[in-house]
Amino acid sequence: MTVLSPRPDLWTLDPDVLHLNHGSFGAVPRRTQELLALLRAEAEANPMRWFRSVPERLTASRLKLAAYLQTDPAGFALVPNASAGVTAALNAIPIPAGSKLVLTNHAYGAVLYAAERFAKANQAEVVVVDVPLEADDDAVVAAVEAVLDERTAALIVDQISSATAMVFPIRRLAALCRSLGIPSIVDGAHAPALLDAPAEDGADFWTGNFHKWPAAPRATAGLVVAEQWRTRTLPLIVSWSEYDERLPERFDQQGTADYASWIAAPESLRVLEELEWPRRRSELSTMIDEGAKVLAKALGTSVADVAHPAATMRLVELPYAGIPSVEAGEALKARVSAELKAEITLTAFDGRPFIRLSAHAYNSLQNYEVLAGRLPTVL
Numbered sequence: 139m140t141v142l143s144p145r146p147d148l149w150t151l152d153p154d155v156l157h158l159n160h161g162s163f164g165a166v167p168r169r170t171q172e173l174l175a176l177l178r179a180e181a182e183a184n185p186m187r188w189f190r191s192v193p194e195r196l197t198a199s200r201l202k203l204a205a206y207l208q209t210d211p212a213g214f215a216l217v218p219n220a221s222a223g224v225t226a227a228l229n230a231i232p233i234p235a236g237s238k239l240v241l242t243n244h245a246y247g248a249v250l251y252a253a254e255r256f257a258k259a260n261q262a263e264v265v266v267v268d269v270p271l272e273a274d275d276d277a278v279v280a281a282v283e284a285v286l287d288e289r290t291a292a293l294i295v296d297q298i299s300s301a302t303a304m305v306f307p308i309r310r311l312a313a314l315c316r317s318l319g320i321p322s323i324v325d326g327a328h329a330p331a332l333l334d335a336p337a338e339d340g341a342d343f344w345t346g347n348f349h350k351w352p353a354a355p356r357a358t359a360g361l362v363v364a365e366q367w368r369t370r371t372l373p374l375i376v377s378w379s380e381y382d383e384r385l386p387e388r389f390d391q392q393g394t395a396d397y398a399s400w401i402a403a404p405e406s407l408r409v410l411e412e413l414e415w416p417r418r419r420s421e422l423s424t425m426i427d428e429g430a431k432v433l434a435k436a437l438g439t440s441v442a443d444v445a446h447p448a449a450t451m452r453l454v455e456l457p458y459a460g461i462p463s464v465e466a467g468e469a470l471k472a473r474v475s476a477e478l479k480a481e482i483t484l485t486a487f488d489g490r491p492f493i494r495l496s497a498h499a500y501n502s503l504q505n506y507e508v509l510a511g512r513l514p515t516v517l
């Protein structure tokens with residue numbers, strides 16, 4: 139049988155399965171899993187001693203994660219996920235009645251929901267800007283600029299979108315917001331390890347996941363807050379650090395929780411470093427271009443023309459006229475998993491359905507060729 143996931147020394151992924159969706163939930167290297175297991179065993183051997191040791195270890199880990207992002211550690215807090223980061227940011231900004239929260243039509247569904255919740259609670263409204271898939275940076279900035287005005291309470295924008303795997307010109311959008319006095323909230327869920335220093339583009343708030351591309355244990359994410367917002371940015375869970383004046387420490391304590399993931403996360407960064415990640419990432423980028431073409435050819439479709447695609451994700455058009463229902467999409471993914479032994483994700487944008495392919499260090503071109511050989515049989 140073909141071994142589909144190489145390097146079993148590094149990864150524990152089922153070798154009989156095509157793992158082509160790193161973008162959704164990541165995958166944790168074997169070494170990090172082993173460290174995590176050791177930490178949890180240590181906690182269970184003596185929970186009291188473990189919780190006494192957590193603050194110091196958490197601080198060390200947080201500093202390493204901030205250094206990885208090349209961001210000021212005084213403005214960097216740990217959060218369990220990008221959803222929590224966006225919610226904490228929305229909780230920190232003033233949203234006057236009658237104001238508007240601006241997002242694009244690429245925004246992640248749950249982030250749109252968060253904006254809707256805060257808009258509703260404050261008698262504000264959500265405004266969604268249409269940004270075409272093919273829009274280049276100038277077109278993106280122009281589309282967003284057209285709706286920003288004195289009523290805008292914040293711009294919430296993806297750094298790399300989920301459904302469309304598109305890189306947004308965050309530095310320019312953040313500068314535009316600053317010039318207009320509008321807070322910017324950047325959803326960088328996919329940005330760590332796909333972009334270098336993603337938190338340094340000048341946004342008021344930036345959040346990103348370590349549990350996606352940096353392959354950290356799940357529930358590890360960061361929130362970077364510009365200096366003027368640090369005092370009023372509070373964790374969503376009120377705990378013992380409520381009155382801590384420093385932002386990072388205020389977020390460190392979230393009640394009794396499993397802090398082992400945060401403590402183990404830097405191990406995954408070491409694995410990436412050993413894989414010479416930036417070089418590997420650019421190889422993966424070339425590889426996924428090729429893989430996406432092979433799949434599109436097999437499906438008789440094309441690779442979506444995203445002006446600025448994410449390094450290691452590509453959209454391949456599905457051979458359907460419209461978007462299948464959510465239920466039909468879930469059923470198709472389940473069939474692909476059960477019958478083809480392939481894990482893929484489907485996305486939709488502007489009435490068009492896509493397969494969103496990922497590439498991480500465990501993928502090879504052969505993976506996409508195998509998918510291309512199998513997928514037409516179930517569509």
Ligand SMILES: Cc1ncc(COP(=O)(O)O)c(C=O)c1O
Pocket residue numbers: 161162218219220221222246248249296298299300325327328347
């Ligand atoms: C663009 C974007 N934003 C936010 C999220 C939410 O991330 P999490 O589930 O870690 O909160 C995701 C997850 O895939 C995403 O792709």
